[in-house]
Amino acid sequence: MLLGAMFGIAIGIILGLTGAGGGILAIPALVIGLGWTMTQSTPVALFAVSAAAAVGAVDGLRKGLVRYRAAVLMALLGAVFSPLGVYVAHSLPNAVLISLFSGVMVIVAIRMARQASDNSPKHAGDEQPWQHKNCMLNPQTGRLRWTLKCSTTLAVVGSVSGLLTGMLGVGGGFLIVPAFQQLSDIKMHGIVATSLMAIALISASAVTGALFAGAHITATGGMFIAASVVGMLLGRILSPRVPAKVIQLGFCAVCVVVASYLMLKTWM
Template sequence: MSAVILALAAGAVIGLALGALGGGGSVLAVPALIYLLGFSPVAATTASLVIVSVTSATALSAHAREGHVRWRTGLLFAAAGIGPAMLGGALAGHLPAAPLTVAFALVAGAAAVRMLRPRSDGGDTVPVRRGRAAAAGAGLGAVTGVLGVGGGFLAVPALVGVLGMRMRAAVGTSLLVITVNSLAALAMRASTAGGLDWAVTGPFAAAAILGAWDGKRLSARISGPALQRIFAVVLLAVAGLMLVDAVVR
Protein backbone atom coordinates (compact mmCIF):
# COMPACT_ATOMS: atom_id res chain seq x y z
CA MET A 1 0.00 0.00 0.00
CA SER A 2 1.43 3.38 -0.97
CA ALA A 3 2.46 5.92 1.64
CA VAL A 4 -0.11 8.44 0.40
CA ILE A 5 -3.01 5.99 0.79
CA LEU A 6 -1.82 5.08 4.29
CA ALA A 7 -1.53 8.78 5.13
CA LEU A 8 -5.07 9.44 3.90
CA ALA A 9 -6.51 6.53 5.91
CA ALA A 10 -4.64 7.45 9.10
CA GLY A 11 -5.50 11.13 8.75
CA ALA A 12 -9.20 10.35 8.35
CA VAL A 13 -9.27 8.25 11.54
CA ILE A 14 -7.39 10.87 13.56
CA GLY A 15 -9.58 13.71 12.30
CA LEU A 16 -12.69 11.68 13.09
CA ALA A 17 -11.59 11.20 16.70
CA LEU A 18 -10.56 14.84 17.08
CA GLY A 19 -13.85 16.14 15.72
CA ALA A 20 -15.96 13.76 17.79
CA LEU A 21 -14.09 13.92 21.09
CA GLY A 22 -12.43 17.35 21.01
CA GLY A 23 -9.04 15.70 21.42
CA GLY A 24 -7.32 12.38 21.57
CA GLY A 25 -7.01 11.82 17.84
CA SER A 26 -3.71 13.64 17.65
CA VAL A 27 -2.11 11.21 20.08
CA LEU A 28 -2.39 8.55 17.37
CA ALA A 29 -0.75 10.75 14.74
CA VAL A 30 2.78 10.20 16.05
CA PRO A 31 2.67 6.37 16.11
CA ALA A 32 0.96 6.37 12.70
CA LEU A 33 3.72 8.54 11.24
CA ILE A 34 6.45 6.42 12.80
CA TYR A 35 5.18 2.87 12.22
CA LEU A 36 3.06 3.27 9.09
CA LEU A 37 4.93 5.98 7.22
CA GLY A 38 8.53 5.55 8.40
CA PHE A 39 9.09 8.96 10.04
CA SER A 40 11.72 9.34 12.76
CA PRO A 41 10.33 10.19 16.22
CA VAL A 42 11.50 13.82 15.96
CA ALA A 43 10.10 14.25 12.43
CA ALA A 44 6.86 12.53 13.48
CA THR A 45 6.29 14.90 16.41
CA THR A 46 6.94 17.91 14.17
CA ALA A 47 4.61 16.63 11.43
CA SER A 48 2.01 15.86 14.09
CA LEU A 49 2.05 19.48 15.23
CA VAL A 50 1.39 20.63 11.65
CA ILE A 51 -1.50 18.18 11.30
CA VAL A 52 -2.95 18.97 14.72
CA SER A 53 -2.76 22.74 14.18
CA VAL A 54 -4.73 22.82 10.94
CA THR A 55 -7.21 20.13 12.00
CA SER A 56 -7.95 21.71 15.38
CA ALA A 57 -8.43 25.15 13.83
CA THR A 58 -10.91 23.67 11.36
CA ALA A 59 -12.86 21.83 14.06
CA LEU A 60 -12.76 24.92 16.29
CA SER A 61 -14.66 26.98 13.71
CA ALA A 62 -17.52 24.47 13.69
CA HIS A 63 -17.81 24.43 17.50
CA ALA A 64 -17.52 28.23 17.69
CA ARG A 65 -20.49 28.68 15.34
CA GLU A 66 -22.59 26.63 17.74
CA GLY A 67 -21.47 28.71 20.73
CA HIS A 68 -19.53 25.92 22.42
CA VAL A 69 -16.24 27.81 22.86
CA ARG A 70 -15.50 29.74 26.08
CA TRP A 71 -13.05 32.18 24.52
CA ARG A 72 -11.91 34.07 27.62
CA THR A 73 -11.26 30.96 29.71
CA GLY A 74 -9.71 29.11 26.77
CA LEU A 75 -7.31 31.93 25.96
CA LEU A 76 -6.28 32.21 29.62
CA PHE A 77 -5.65 28.46 29.72
CA ALA A 78 -3.77 28.53 26.41
CA ALA A 79 -1.68 31.61 27.29
CA ALA A 80 -0.20 29.78 30.27
CA GLY A 81 0.93 27.00 27.97
CA ILE A 82 2.57 29.04 25.22
CA GLY A 83 5.95 29.42 26.97
CA PRO A 84 6.22 25.75 28.06
CA ALA A 85 5.07 24.65 24.60
CA MET A 86 7.83 26.66 22.94
CA LEU A 87 10.47 25.40 25.39
CA GLY A 88 9.27 21.84 24.94
CA GLY A 89 9.37 22.21 21.18
CA ALA A 90 12.99 23.39 21.33
CA LEU A 91 13.96 20.58 23.72
CA ALA A 92 12.36 17.79 21.69
CA GLY A 93 14.80 18.22 18.80
CA HIS A 94 17.70 17.33 21.11
CA LEU A 95 16.19 14.20 22.69
CA PRO A 96 17.28 10.71 21.57
CA ALA A 97 14.65 8.64 19.75
CA ALA A 98 14.23 5.92 22.41
CA PRO A 99 13.48 8.20 25.42
CA LEU A 100 11.11 10.28 23.26
CA THR A 101 9.24 7.12 22.21
CA VAL A 102 9.05 5.83 25.80
CA ALA A 103 7.78 9.20 27.07
CA PHE A 104 5.15 9.30 24.36
CA ALA A 105 4.02 5.73 25.09
CA LEU A 106 3.66 6.48 28.81
CA VAL A 107 1.63 9.64 28.19
CA ALA A 108 -0.55 7.84 25.63
CA GLY A 109 -1.14 4.97 28.07
CA ALA A 110 -2.06 7.37 30.85
CA ALA A 111 -4.44 9.18 28.50
CA ALA A 112 -6.10 5.88 27.54
CA VAL A 113 -6.62 4.92 31.18
CA ARG A 114 -8.03 8.38 31.90
CA MET A 115 -10.47 8.03 29.00
CA LEU A 116 -11.71 4.68 30.31
CA ARG A 117 -12.65 6.23 33.65
CA PRO A 118 -16.10 7.82 33.87
CA ARG A 119 -16.12 11.55 34.35
CA SER A 120 -18.78 13.99 35.42
CA ASP A 121 -20.32 16.56 33.13
CA GLY A 122 -19.39 19.50 35.35
CA GLY A 123 -21.21 22.81 35.29
CA ASP A 124 -20.42 26.27 34.03
CA THR A 125 -21.31 27.81 37.38
CA VAL A 126 -17.96 26.91 38.94
CA PRO A 127 -15.76 30.02 39.13
CA VAL A 128 -12.47 29.94 37.24
CA ARG A 129 -9.46 29.92 39.54
CA ARG A 130 -6.67 31.58 37.61
CA GLY A 131 -3.88 29.82 39.49
CA ARG A 132 -5.28 26.38 38.77
CA ALA A 133 -6.02 27.30 35.16
CA ALA A 134 -2.47 28.60 34.67
CA ALA A 135 -0.87 25.50 36.23
CA ALA A 136 -2.98 23.12 34.13
CA GLY A 137 -2.36 25.16 30.99
CA ALA A 138 1.40 25.23 31.54
CA GLY A 139 1.56 21.47 32.02
CA LEU A 140 -0.47 20.90 28.89
CA GLY A 141 1.76 23.24 26.89
CA ALA A 142 4.89 21.37 27.95
CA VAL A 143 3.41 18.02 26.88
CA THR A 144 2.36 19.51 23.53
CA GLY A 145 5.81 20.95 22.86
CA VAL A 146 7.86 17.87 23.72
CA LEU A 147 5.64 15.11 22.36
CA GLY A 148 3.99 16.83 19.43
CA VAL A 149 0.43 16.12 20.53
CA GLY A 150 -2.40 18.60 20.80
CA GLY A 151 -3.17 17.57 24.34
CA GLY A 152 -6.94 17.47 23.99
CA PHE A 153 -7.01 14.19 25.90
CA LEU A 154 -5.64 16.20 28.84
CA ALA A 155 -7.35 19.52 28.12
CA VAL A 156 -10.92 18.22 28.16
CA PRO A 157 -10.64 16.54 31.60
CA ALA A 158 -8.86 19.64 32.95
CA LEU A 159 -11.51 22.00 31.63
CA VAL A 160 -14.27 19.82 33.11
CA GLY A 161 -12.62 18.85 36.40
CA VAL A 162 -10.49 21.90 37.18
CA LEU A 163 -12.53 24.70 35.62
CA GLY A 164 -15.99 23.16 35.94
CA MET A 165 -17.11 23.40 32.30
CA ARG A 166 -19.85 21.32 30.81
CA MET A 167 -18.66 18.66 28.37
CA ARG A 168 -19.78 20.38 25.17
CA ALA A 169 -18.09 23.64 26.17
CA ALA A 170 -14.95 21.76 27.25
CA VAL A 171 -14.72 19.97 23.90
CA GLY A 172 -15.05 23.21 21.93
CA THR A 173 -12.73 25.19 24.21
CA SER A 174 -10.10 22.42 24.15
CA LEU A 175 -9.79 22.91 20.40
CA LEU A 176 -8.85 26.56 20.98
CA VAL A 177 -6.20 25.50 23.52
CA ILE A 178 -4.87 22.79 21.19
CA THR A 179 -4.57 25.19 18.25
CA VAL A 180 -2.68 27.85 20.24
CA ASN A 181 -0.31 25.37 21.92
CA SER A 182 0.42 23.48 18.71
CA LEU A 183 1.27 26.67 16.80
CA ALA A 184 3.53 27.84 19.65
CA ALA A 185 5.41 24.52 19.71
CA LEU A 186 5.63 24.45 15.92
CA ALA A 187 7.22 27.91 15.91
CA MET A 188 10.21 26.43 17.76
CA ARG A 189 10.55 23.63 15.21
CA ALA A 190 10.68 25.71 12.06
CA SER A 191 14.12 24.34 11.25
CA THR A 192 12.89 20.73 11.24
CA ALA A 193 9.59 21.44 9.45
CA GLY A 194 11.44 22.19 6.23
CA GLY A 195 12.79 18.65 6.10
CA LEU A 196 9.40 16.95 6.37
CA ASP A 197 8.04 14.75 3.60
CA TRP A 198 5.25 17.08 2.53
CA ALA A 199 4.03 14.62 -0.11
CA VAL A 200 2.87 12.50 2.85
CA THR A 201 2.24 15.15 5.52
CA GLY A 202 -0.02 17.21 3.22
CA PRO A 203 -2.49 14.42 2.37
CA PHE A 204 -2.42 13.28 6.01
CA ALA A 205 -3.46 16.77 7.18
CA ALA A 206 -6.09 17.15 4.43
CA ALA A 207 -7.72 13.81 5.35
CA ALA A 208 -7.66 14.77 9.04
CA ILE A 209 -9.48 18.04 8.28
CA LEU A 210 -12.22 16.22 6.38
CA GLY A 211 -12.39 13.59 9.12
CA ALA A 212 -12.85 16.29 11.76
CA TRP A 213 -16.01 17.51 10.02
CA ASP A 214 -17.38 13.95 9.92
CA GLY A 215 -16.42 13.47 13.56
CA LYS A 216 -18.40 16.55 14.54
CA ARG A 217 -21.49 15.06 12.88
CA LEU A 218 -20.78 11.62 14.35
CA SER A 219 -20.68 13.02 17.88
CA ALA A 220 -24.31 14.09 17.50
CA ARG A 221 -25.41 10.56 16.57
CA ILE A 222 -23.34 8.20 18.71
CA SER A 223 -22.82 8.29 22.46
CA GLY A 224 -19.67 10.21 23.35
CA PRO A 225 -18.71 7.79 26.14
CA ALA A 226 -19.00 4.85 23.73
CA LEU A 227 -16.73 6.51 21.16
CA GLN A 228 -14.30 7.41 23.91
CA ARG A 229 -14.07 3.84 25.23
CA ILE A 230 -13.38 2.41 21.78
CA PHE A 231 -10.70 4.99 21.14
CA ALA A 232 -9.14 4.45 24.57
CA VAL A 233 -8.76 0.69 23.99
CA VAL A 234 -7.05 1.30 20.64
CA LEU A 235 -4.80 3.94 22.18
CA LEU A 236 -3.84 1.65 25.06
CA ALA A 237 -2.82 -1.09 22.62
CA VAL A 238 -0.75 1.36 20.56
CA ALA A 239 0.98 2.68 23.70
CA GLY A 240 1.87 -0.87 24.75
CA LEU A 241 3.34 -1.70 21.33
CA MET A 242 5.40 1.50 21.29
CA LEU A 243 6.76 0.82 24.77
CA VAL A 244 7.77 -2.72 23.86
CA ASP A 245 9.39 -1.50 20.63
CA ALA A 246 11.38 1.20 22.46
CA VAL A 247 12.62 -1.25 25.11
CA VAL A 248 13.51 -4.06 22.70
CA ARG A 249 15.16 -1.85 20.10
Protein backbone atom coordinates in the same frame (compact mmCIF):
# COMPACT_ATOMS: atom_id res chain seq x y z
CA MET B 1 0.71 9.37 0.08
CA LEU B 2 -2.56 7.39 0.03
CA LEU B 3 -1.61 5.74 3.31
CA GLY B 4 -0.87 9.13 4.82
CA ALA B 5 -4.28 10.40 3.71
CA MET B 6 -6.05 7.40 5.27
CA PHE B 7 -4.28 7.93 8.59
CA GLY B 8 -5.02 11.64 8.45
CA ILE B 9 -8.76 11.10 8.01
CA ALA B 10 -8.81 8.66 10.93
CA ILE B 11 -6.94 11.08 13.20
CA GLY B 12 -9.24 13.94 12.26
CA ILE B 13 -12.35 11.89 13.05
CA ILE B 14 -10.96 10.92 16.46
CA LEU B 15 -10.04 14.53 17.21
CA GLY B 16 -13.54 15.66 16.26
CA LEU B 17 -15.15 13.02 18.48
CA THR B 18 -12.98 13.38 21.56
CA GLY B 19 -11.24 16.76 21.44
CA ALA B 20 -8.28 14.84 22.85
CA GLY B 21 -7.42 11.74 20.88
CA GLY B 22 -6.30 13.18 17.59
CA GLY B 23 -3.09 14.67 18.89
CA ILE B 24 -2.00 11.69 20.90
CA LEU B 25 -2.71 9.24 18.06
CA ALA B 26 -1.24 11.33 15.24
CA ILE B 27 2.34 10.52 16.26
CA PRO B 28 1.77 6.71 16.40
CA ALA B 29 0.06 6.87 12.99
CA LEU B 30 3.18 8.43 11.49
CA VAL B 31 5.73 6.40 13.47
CA ILE B 32 4.02 3.02 13.01
CA GLY B 33 2.23 3.55 9.71
CA LEU B 34 4.89 5.48 7.82
CA GLY B 35 8.04 4.51 9.72
CA TRP B 36 9.03 8.06 10.67
CA THR B 37 11.02 9.04 13.76
CA MET B 38 9.51 11.07 16.59
CA THR B 39 11.29 14.26 15.55
CA GLN B 40 10.12 13.81 11.92
CA SER B 41 6.56 13.11 13.01
CA THR B 42 6.12 15.86 15.59
CA PRO B 43 5.83 18.95 13.32
CA VAL B 44 3.55 17.15 10.85
CA ALA B 45 1.34 15.81 13.63
CA LEU B 46 1.15 19.23 15.27
CA PHE B 47 0.34 20.94 11.98
CA ALA B 48 -2.41 18.40 11.27
CA VAL B 49 -3.85 18.69 14.76
CA SER B 50 -3.71 22.49 14.68
CA ALA B 51 -5.47 22.72 11.31
CA ALA B 52 -8.11 20.15 12.19
CA ALA B 53 -8.69 21.63 15.63
CA ALA B 54 -9.10 25.11 14.13
CA VAL B 55 -11.92 23.80 11.93
CA GLY B 56 -13.59 22.22 14.96
CA ALA B 57 -13.11 25.37 17.03
CA VAL B 58 -14.77 27.55 14.38
CA ASP B 59 -17.72 25.16 14.35
CA GLY B 60 -17.86 25.31 18.16
CA LEU B 61 -17.74 29.11 18.15
CA ARG B 62 -20.57 29.22 15.64
CA LYS B 63 -22.67 27.03 17.94
CA GLY B 64 -21.75 29.05 21.05
CA LEU B 65 -20.01 26.11 22.76
CA VAL B 66 -16.48 27.52 23.13
CA ARG B 67 -15.34 29.14 26.39
CA TYR B 68 -13.01 31.31 24.34
CA ARG B 69 -11.45 33.30 27.20
CA ALA B 70 -10.45 30.06 28.94
CA ALA B 71 -9.06 28.70 25.68
CA VAL B 72 -7.01 31.85 25.02
CA LEU B 73 -5.58 31.87 28.56
CA MET B 74 -4.46 28.24 28.24
CA ALA B 75 -3.07 28.89 24.76
CA LEU B 76 -1.02 31.89 25.89
CA LEU B 77 0.66 29.87 28.65
CA GLY B 78 1.04 26.94 26.27
CA ALA B 79 2.79 29.15 23.72
CA VAL B 80 5.29 30.22 26.38
CA PHE B 81 6.23 26.66 27.34
CA SER B 82 6.02 24.85 23.98
CA PRO B 83 9.47 26.10 22.75
CA LEU B 84 11.00 24.53 25.86
CA GLY B 85 9.33 21.26 24.92
CA VAL B 86 10.72 21.47 21.38
CA TYR B 87 14.22 22.03 22.77
CA VAL B 88 13.95 19.04 25.10
CA ALA B 89 12.63 16.84 22.26
CA HIS B 90 15.66 17.57 20.08
CA SER B 91 17.97 16.80 23.01
CA LEU B 92 16.64 13.27 23.69
CA PRO B 93 17.14 9.99 21.74
CA ASN B 94 14.20 8.71 19.69
CA ALA B 95 13.77 5.63 21.92
CA VAL B 96 13.46 7.78 25.04
CA LEU B 97 10.89 10.05 23.39
CA ILE B 98 8.80 7.06 22.30
CA SER B 99 8.96 5.61 25.82
CA LEU B 100 7.80 8.90 27.33
CA PHE B 101 5.07 9.18 24.73
CA SER B 102 3.86 5.63 25.41
CA GLY B 103 3.76 6.34 29.13
CA VAL B 104 1.63 9.43 28.53
CA MET B 105 -0.76 7.38 26.39
CA VAL B 106 -1.26 4.82 29.16
CA ILE B 107 -1.86 7.55 31.75
CA VAL B 108 -4.41 9.20 29.47
CA ALA B 109 -6.17 5.87 28.91
CA ILE B 110 -6.39 5.17 32.64
CA ARG B 111 -7.76 8.63 33.41
CA MET B 112 -10.36 8.50 30.67
CA ALA B 113 -11.44 4.97 31.67
CA ARG B 114 -12.04 6.20 35.21
CA GLN B 115 -14.03 9.15 33.96
CA ALA B 116 -16.10 6.89 31.71
CA SER B 117 -16.99 4.75 34.72
CA ASP B 118 -17.93 7.92 36.63
CA ASN B 119 -20.45 8.80 33.92
CA SER B 120 -22.90 6.23 35.28
CA PRO B 121 -26.21 7.60 36.58
CA LYS B 122 -25.90 9.27 39.98
CA HIS B 123 -28.40 10.03 42.70
CA ALA B 124 -28.99 13.59 43.79
CA GLY B 125 -27.12 13.05 47.05
CA ASP B 126 -24.03 11.83 45.18
CA GLU B 127 -23.30 15.16 43.46
CA GLN B 128 -20.33 17.12 44.72
CA PRO B 129 -21.02 20.62 46.04
CA TRP B 130 -19.93 23.43 43.74
CA GLN B 131 -17.11 24.40 46.10
CA HIS B 132 -15.27 21.21 45.10
CA LYS B 133 -14.95 22.40 41.51
CA ASN B 134 -12.24 24.87 40.55
CA CYS B 135 -14.08 26.39 37.57
CA MET B 136 -17.85 26.74 37.74
CA LEU B 137 -20.45 28.33 35.49
CA ASN B 138 -22.59 31.18 36.71
CA PRO B 139 -26.17 29.84 36.44
CA GLN B 140 -27.51 33.34 35.69
CA THR B 141 -25.13 34.20 32.83
CA GLY B 142 -23.94 30.75 31.75
CA ARG B 143 -20.34 32.02 31.82
CA LEU B 144 -17.38 30.88 33.88
CA ARG B 145 -16.83 32.41 37.31
CA TRP B 146 -13.33 33.92 36.95
CA THR B 147 -12.00 33.29 40.45
CA LEU B 148 -8.31 33.13 41.36
CA LYS B 149 -8.58 29.35 41.72
CA CYS B 150 -10.13 29.00 38.27
CA SER B 151 -7.57 31.28 36.59
CA THR B 152 -4.66 29.47 38.27
CA THR B 153 -6.05 26.08 37.26
CA LEU B 154 -6.38 27.09 33.61
CA ALA B 155 -2.88 28.61 33.63
CA VAL B 156 -1.32 25.41 34.99
CA VAL B 157 -3.21 23.21 32.52
CA GLY B 158 -2.14 25.46 29.63
CA SER B 159 1.51 25.50 30.72
CA VAL B 160 1.79 21.72 31.04
CA SER B 161 -0.09 21.23 27.76
CA GLY B 162 2.31 23.56 25.96
CA LEU B 163 5.38 21.79 27.36
CA LEU B 164 4.12 18.35 26.32
CA THR B 165 2.91 19.66 22.97
CA GLY B 166 6.35 20.92 22.02
CA MET B 167 8.08 17.86 23.45
CA LEU B 168 5.84 15.02 22.24
CA GLY B 169 3.59 16.56 19.59
CA VAL B 170 0.45 15.52 21.43
CA GLY B 171 -1.66 18.64 20.95
CA GLY B 172 -2.69 19.07 24.58
CA GLY B 173 -6.31 18.00 24.44
CA PHE B 174 -5.52 14.77 26.26
CA LEU B 175 -4.83 16.93 29.33
CA ILE B 176 -7.32 19.75 28.77
CA VAL B 177 -10.40 17.55 28.32
CA PRO B 178 -9.94 15.41 31.46
CA ALA B 179 -8.99 18.52 33.46
CA PHE B 180 -12.18 20.31 32.44
CA GLN B 181 -14.25 17.22 33.20
CA GLN B 182 -12.72 16.93 36.66
CA LEU B 183 -12.47 20.60 37.61
CA SER B 184 -15.49 22.25 35.98
CA ASP B 185 -19.22 21.74 35.45
CA ILE B 186 -19.09 22.48 31.71
CA LYS B 187 -20.99 19.98 29.55
CA MET B 188 -18.97 17.54 27.44
CA HIS B 189 -19.69 19.15 24.05
CA GLY B 190 -18.59 22.53 25.44
CA ILE B 191 -15.43 20.94 26.87
CA VAL B 192 -14.53 19.42 23.51
CA ALA B 193 -15.15 22.67 21.63
CA THR B 194 -13.08 24.71 24.12
CA SER B 195 -10.33 22.10 24.01
CA LEU B 196 -10.21 22.27 20.21
CA MET B 197 -9.66 26.03 20.26
CA ALA B 198 -6.89 25.74 22.83
CA ILE B 199 -5.29 22.87 20.89
CA ALA B 200 -5.36 24.85 17.66
CA LEU B 201 -3.58 27.82 19.25
CA ILE B 202 -1.06 25.82 21.30
CA SER B 203 -0.19 23.50 18.40
CA ALA B 204 0.24 26.44 16.03
CA SER B 205 2.82 27.98 18.35
CA ALA B 206 4.61 24.64 18.69
CA VAL B 207 4.66 24.17 14.90
CA THR B 208 6.26 27.58 14.53
CA GLY B 209 8.94 26.63 17.06
CA ALA B 210 9.61 23.30 15.33
CA LEU B 211 9.95 24.96 11.90
CA PHE B 212 12.41 27.48 13.30
CA ALA B 213 14.34 24.55 14.78
CA GLY B 214 14.81 23.11 11.27
CA ALA B 215 11.82 20.83 10.75
CA HIS B 216 10.13 20.63 7.35
CA ILE B 217 6.86 19.23 5.92
CA THR B 218 7.06 16.64 3.10
CA ALA B 219 4.41 16.00 0.43
CA THR B 220 3.18 12.97 2.36
CA GLY B 221 2.99 15.09 5.48
CA GLY B 222 0.97 17.69 3.58
CA MET B 223 -1.49 15.00 2.49
CA PHE B 224 -1.80 13.79 6.08
CA ILE B 225 -2.54 17.34 7.24
CA ALA B 226 -5.20 17.97 4.57
CA ALA B 227 -6.89 14.63 5.24
CA SER B 228 -7.02 15.31 8.98
CA VAL B 229 -9.10 18.44 8.31
CA VAL B 230 -11.58 16.36 6.30
CA GLY B 231 -11.67 13.82 9.12
CA MET B 232 -12.35 16.59 11.65
CA LEU B 233 -15.44 17.67 9.70
CA LEU B 234 -16.71 14.09 9.71
CA GLY B 235 -15.95 13.73 13.42
CA ARG B 236 -17.90 16.88 14.30
CA ILE B 237 -20.91 15.54 12.39
CA LEU B 238 -20.73 12.19 14.20
CA SER B 239 -20.01 13.60 17.67
CA PRO B 240 -23.61 14.35 18.78
CA ARG B 241 -24.72 10.91 17.59
CA VAL B 242 -22.21 8.82 19.55
CA PRO B 243 -22.54 8.34 23.36
CA ALA B 244 -19.67 9.92 25.31
CA LYS B 245 -19.00 6.69 27.23
CA VAL B 246 -18.58 4.70 24.01
CA ILE B 247 -16.11 7.29 22.69
CA GLN B 248 -14.11 7.31 25.93
CA LEU B 249 -13.83 3.53 26.32
CA GLY B 250 -12.98 3.01 22.66
CA PHE B 251 -10.31 5.69 22.87
CA CYS B 252 -8.84 4.05 25.99
CA ALA B 253 -8.54 0.68 24.26
CA VAL B 254 -6.81 2.21 21.23
CA CYS B 255 -4.34 4.10 23.45
CA VAL B 256 -3.31 0.98 25.39
CA VAL B 257 -2.87 -1.12 22.24
CA VAL B 258 -0.85 1.56 20.43
CA ALA B 259 1.34 2.32 23.46
CA SER B 260 2.11 -1.39 23.92
CA TYR B 261 3.01 -1.79 20.26
CA LEU B 262 5.29 1.26 20.30
CA MET B 263 7.17 -0.03 23.34
CA LEU B 264 7.58 -3.52 21.88
CA LYS B 265 8.73 -2.16 18.53
CA THR B 266 11.23 0.19 20.16
CA TRP B 267 12.81 -2.09 22.78
CA MET B 268 12.33 -5.69 21.59
